[in-house]
Amino acid sequence: MIDYKKKYLDLKASYHQNKKPVPVSFREIVDIKFQDRATHLIHTYPAKLIANIPYFFLNNSYFANENDSILDPFAGSGTVLLEAQLAGLKPYGSDANPLAKLISKVKTNKYDIEIIKSLFDNIEGSYFKNGSKKDYPNVINIDYWFLPHIKCQLNNILKCIDEIENDKYREFFLLNFSNLVKKVSLADSRVSVPVRLNPNKYPDGHSIKAKQESTLNNLKTIDVFKKFKEIYYQNLKRFSNKNESRKISHKGIIISNDARNLNIENQSIDLIITSPPYAGAQKYIRASSLSLGWTKLGEAEQLKSLDSKNIGRENYKKQDYQTITKTSIEEADLKIEKIFKVNPLRAHIASNYLNEMKIAIQESIRVLKKDKYLILVAANNNVCGYEFETQKYLNQIAIQNGMKVECEMIDDIKSYGLMTKRNKTASIITCEWVSILKKNSQES
Numbered sequence: 001m002i003d004y005k006k007k008y009l010d011l012k013a014s015y016h017q018n019k020k021p022v023p024v025s026f027r028e029i030v031d032i033k034f035q036d037r038a039t040h041l042i043h044t045y046p047a048k049l050i051a052n053i054p055y056f057f058l059n060n061s062y063f064a065n066e067n068d069s070i071l072d073p074f075a076g077s078g079t080v081l082l083e084a085q086l087a088g089l090k091p092y093g094s095d096a097n098p099l100a101k102l103i104s105k106v107k108t109n110k111y112d113i114e115i116i117k118s119l120f121d122n123i124e125g126s127y128f129k130n131g132s133k134k135d136y137p138n139v140i141n142i143d144y145w146f147l148p149h150i151k152c153q154l155n156n157i158l159k160c161i162d163e164i165e166n167d168k169y170r171e172f173f174l175l176n177f178s179n180l181v182k183k184v185s186l187a188d189s190r191v192s193v194p195v196r197l198n199p200n201k202y203p204d205g206h207s208i209k210a211k212q213e214s215t216l217n218n219l220k221t222i223d224v225f226k227k228f229k230e231i232y233y234q235n236l237k238r239f240s241n242k243n244e245s246r247k248i249s250h251k252g253i254i255i256s257n258d259a260r261n262l263n264i265e266n267q268s269i270d271l272i273i274t275s276p277p278y279a280g281a282q283k284y285i286r287a288s289s290l291s292l293g294w295t296k297l298g299e300a301e302q303l304k305s306l307d308s309k310n311i312g313r314e315n316y317k318k319q320d321y322q323t324i325t326k327t328s329i330e331e332a333d334l335k336i337e338k339i340f341k342v343n344p345l346r347a348h349i350a351s352n353y354l355n356e357m358k359i360a361i362q363e364s365i366r367v368l369k370k371d372k373y374l375i376l377v378a379a380n381n382n383v384c385g386y387e388f389e390t391q392k393y394l395n396q397i398a399i400q401n402g403m404k405v406e407c408e409m410i411d412d413i414k415s416y417g418l419m420t421k422r423n424k425t426a427s428i429i430t431c432e433w434v435s436i437l438k439k440n441s442q443e444s
Contacts, residue, residue, distance in 0.1 A: 002029070002030075004029075004056055004057075004059055004060035004061075004062075005060050005061050005062040007029060007056075008056075008060060008062050008063075008407075009062070011024065011407060011409060012406065012407045012436075015407045015408060015409075016407075020408075021408040021409055021410040021433065022407070022408070022409050022410070023409075023410055023411075023412070024409045024410070024411050024434075025411060025412070026050065026052035026053050026056055026411055026434075027050070027052050029052070029056060030052040030055050030056050032051075032052070032055065034050075034051040034052070034055075037051070037086075038082060038086060038238065038241060038242040038245065039082060039106075039107045039108075039235070039238045039239060039242050040079065040082060040107075041238065042103070042106065042107055042175065042176075042179070042235050042238055043077060043103045043107075043175055043178065043179045044179060044182070045076060045077035045099075045100065045103060046192035046284065046287045047076075047192075047278075048076065048077060048079060049076065049079045049080065049275040049377060050079075051079050051082075051083055053273075053275075053375075053377060053411075053434065054079060054080045054083040054084070054273050055083050055087075057271070057273055057375050058070065058080075058083050058084055058087045058089060058271075058273070059087050063271055063373055063375075064087065064089055064270065064271050065270075066088050066089070067088070067089065067090060068089050068090065068270035068271060069089070069090045069092060069268060069269050069270050069271075070084040070089045070090065070091050070092065070269070070270065070271050070272075070273065071091075071092045071093065071094075071262075071264070071269045071271070071272045071273075071274075071364070071367065071368075072091070072092075072093045072094075072272070072273055072274045073093070073094045073259035073262060073272070073274050073276075073360060073363070073364050074094070074095065074259055074274045074275060074276045074277060074360075075093030075094060075095045075100065075101075075104050075254065076095060076097075076100050076104075076275070077100055077103040077104060077107070078093065078100075078103055078104030078105075078107045078108060078252060080093070080273045080274070081093050081104050081107070081108050081252040082104075082107050082108055082252070084252075085108050085252055086245055091108065091252045091253065092252075092253050092255050092264065092269070093252060093253070093254050093255065094254065094255055094256040094257070094258065094259050094262055095254065095257070095259075096257055096258060096259075096284075096306070096309040096310050096311075097284050097285060097288060097306070097310070098292065098297035098298055098306070099178065099288040099291050099292055099295070099297055099298070100284070100288075101254045101257075102171060102174065102175055102178070102295070102297065103175060104252055104254055105171065105252065105254055106171050106172055106175045107252070108252025109168060109171075109172070109252075110242075110243065111168070111169070111172060111239055111243075113236065113239065113240055113243065115169060116169065116172065116236060116239070117236070119164060119169055119173065120173075120232060122160075122163075122164075123157070123160040123161065123163075123164075123173065124225075124229075126159075126160040126163065127156055127157060127160050127225055130156065130159065130160070132152055132155075132156060133152075133155050133156055133159045134155075135155075136151065136155050137155075137158070137293055137294055137295075137296050137299060138293065138299035138300045138301065139290065139293030139294055139299070139300065140289055140290075140293055140299075140300040140303060141300075142293070144186070144196070145185045145186050145187060145194065145196070145290060146184070146185055146186065147186070147219055147220070150184050150185075150219065150222065150224055153223075153224035153225060154177075154180070154181065154184065154224060154294060156225075157177060157180075157224065157225060157228055158177060158294065161173045161174055161177055172235075173232075174295050175235075176228065176231050176232050176235055177228065177294070177295065178291040178294065178295050179231050179235075179291075180224070180227055180228050180231055181290050181291045181294045182194075182290055182291065183227060183231075184219065184222060184224055184227060185290055186216075186219070187290065188212070189215075192283075192287040193283050193286045193287045194286070194287075194289065194290060197212045197215060197216060198212070199212035199213045199216070257309065258309065259276075259311070259360040259363065259364070260311075260356065260359040260360045260363055261363065262363050262364070262366075262367055264367040265367065266366055266367060267366075267367065267368065267369045267370065268367055268369070269367045269368050269369060269372070270369060270372055271372060271373055271375070272364050272368055272372075272373070272374045272375065273375040273377075274364070274374075274375070274376065274377065275376075275377035275378070275432075276311070276312075276357060276360070276376070276378060276394070277310065277311055277312035278312055278378075278379065278381060278390060279312050279349055279350045279353035279354075279381075279383070279388065279390065283314065284310055285298070285303055285306045285307040285310060286303075286307070289303055292306070311353060311356045311357060311360065312349075312353050313349075314345075314349055316345065316348055316349070316352075320348060321344045321345050321347065321348035322344070324336060324337060324340050324347060324351070325347075325348055325351040325352060325355065326351065327351050327354040327355055327358070327393075328358065328397070328400065329354060329393050329396050329397070331389070331392070331393070331396075332350075332351075332354055332389075332393045333351075335350075335386055335387075335388060335389075336350055336351050338386055339383050339384050339386055339388075342384040342385070343384050346383050346384055350383055350388055354393055354394075354397070357394060357397065358397050361394065361397050361398055361401060362401050365398070365401050365402060365403060365439060368439050369439070370439055370440070370441045370442075371438065371439060371440075371441050372438070372439055373406075373436060373437065373438055373439070374398065374403060374436075374437045374438075374439070375434065375435070375436055375437075376391075376394060376395070376398070376434070376435040376437060377432055377433070377434050377435075378390050378391040378394055378432065378433050378435070379391065379431065379432045379433065380392075380433075391433035391435065394435075395435050395437070398435075398437050399437075402439060402440050402442075403437040403438065403439055403440070404437065404438050404440060405435060405436070405437055406436045406437065406438045407435075407436040408433065408434070408435050408436070409433070409434040409435075409436075410431050410432070410433050410434070411431060411432050411433075411434065412431045
C-alpha cells in the first residue's frame with residue numbers, strides 16, 4: 001500500500017529544493033478505478049474534480065485523521081464529500097446549485113436497499129396503472145427540448161415519485177429521474193450546456209451526423225420508463241456496494257447555499273479541499289436547467305435568480321461593466337485593464353469573480369483550525385487572448401488573509417473545456433494547479 005504521507009513529504013521537499021511547482025500525476029499516484037467506486041457515477045455533472053486528488057489528501061495522515069471534519073465550500077456533485085465519508089471522516093459542503101446539493105446529499109446518504117426495492121415496485125405499479133398526467137412542471141422551453149410522448153412519460157414518472165412520503169427516499173428516486181432527463185431530451189450529450197441536436201449541420205457521411213440521426217430515431221420510439229429502470233438498477237448496485245464499506249459512519253451534510261456565508265463555527269474544520277469555479281468557465285445553472293426544471297428545484301422563472309448566486313457567472317447588465325472593477329491583486333488588475341480594452345464584459349466577469357472569491361476564501365479561512373490546511377485546486381485560462389492566472393491570484397488572496405504556501409503541484413490533466421466552442425474567448429484547461437496552504441497559528 002502506498003504511503004501517501006511519505007509521498008507528499010517527498011513532493012514538498014522537491015518543491016522547496018527547486019523553488020517551483022512539482023509536476024505530478026494524481027492518476028498514477030492513486031491508481032484506483034473510481035468509476036467503479038461507491039456512488040461517484042450516480043449522476044452526470046460538468047467539470048468534476050477527479051477523485052484521485054481528494055483521495056490522496058484524505059487518506060494521508062499528514063493532513064487528516066479519523067473523524068476529522070472536512071469541508072468543500074464548492075462541493076459540486078460531492079466528489080470530496082464522498083471520498084471523505086469513505087475515509088471515515090466528517091464531510092461538510094456548500095454549493096449554490098440546488099441540483100449539485102441534491103446529488104451530494106443522495107450520494108452520501110445511506111439507504112436500506114430493501115426499502116428502495118419496495119418503493120420502486122410501487123412506482124412501477126403506479127406508472128402503468130395511472131393515466132396520463134398533463135400538469136407539467138415549468139421546464140424552460142419544454143417543447144423545444146422534449147418530444148411530446150417523452151414529455152408525457154417523464155411527467156408520469158415524476159408523479160409517481162412525488163407520491164413517496166419519505167423525503168430521503170423520494171430524493172433518491174428524484175436523482176435517478178434527474179439523470180434520465182437529459183438522456184431522453186433533444187440536447188446534444190457531448191456538450192454540458194443544452195444544445196439541440198442538429199444533424200443537418202454536418203455533411204453526409206460525417207460520424208457525428210450519423211450518430212445524431214440515430215439518437216433522434218431512437219427518441220421517436222424510446223420507452224422512457226425502461227430507461228429510468230436501467231438507471232435505477234445501475235444506482236441500486238452502486239449503493240449496495242457502498243453499503244459494504246465498514247468505514248462509513250457519517251453522512252454528507254450540505255451546510256449552505258453560498259460559500260461566502262458558511263453556517264459553520266469559527267475554527268471547527270480540520271481540512272479544506274476544494275476546486276472553485278472558474279471565471280466565466282462553466283455555466284452550471286444553464287447546464288443543469290433541464291434537470292432543475294423537471295425536479296422543480298429550479299423552474300424556468302427561478303433560473304436567473306439561481307444563476308446570480310453563482311461565483312464566476314457571466315450574466316451582467318450593461319451598466320455593471322461600464323467602468324473597470326478593481327481587485328486587491330495588482331497583477332490581476334493590470335491584466336483586467338488589458339482585457340477591458342478588448343471586452344468590458346469579460347473584464348467585469350474576471351474582476352467580480354476575484355472579488356467574490358476573496359469573500360469565499362476569507363470565509364473558508366475563518367472556519368479552518370489553526371495550523372491546518374486548505375488544498376486549493378485551480379486552473380488558468382485565456383480571457384480575450386490574455387492568460388488569466390487564476391491559481392496565482394487565488395493563492396495571493398489566501399496569503400493576504402493569513403495563509404502560507406507550503407507546496408505547489410501541477411497536474412497535466414487536460415480534462416475538459418472551459419466554454420462552448422461558440423464562445424470566441426474559449427480555451428482548454430491544459431493543467432490543474434494544486435496549492436497546499438497552511439493557516440498561520442497566529443490567525444483567528
